[in-house]
Amino acid sequence: MGESLLAAYLQPLLDKLAPGPRMNFAHQQGFHSELRKWRSLLRQIKLVSGDAEEKQMNDVEVKRWVDELLLLAYDADDVLEELYHKALQRHNRSSSDSATSSSQVQDLLAQIQSITTRFVYIDEEKSDLGLKERPGVMSSLVSP
Known part of the structure; x- marks a missing residue:
């Protein structure tokens, strides 16, 4: 069974949450656990994506x-892109400049926490809507 279009859209977000500069920066800033969440x-939402695509028609x-x-x-992707750019800036910046970005990091943390809350809500709501896992979706969770 092929992957749903929705699942295919979510996969790049999962890929951006893999180990790398973005996650290293998040760990340094203390919000790595939010991104792991x-x-x-x-992953849980992706499991029901095929069912959701089918049911949304009716x-x-x-x-x-x-x-x-x-x-x-879209919002999560924007934040992950911003996080990646902050990681690159931090890598290229001298330690004397790091204080100037403190408020930017706090803004980013607030955005991350807001998105976490929204993901939790979406995840909880999938049960209320009766969305079920589809066979074949689990195997597509393993990234190459």
């Missing part, structure tokens, strides 16, 4: 859920 929640609440998930994925 994102990864866990995304169920307006599932369609709303899918739309909210897509908006959340």
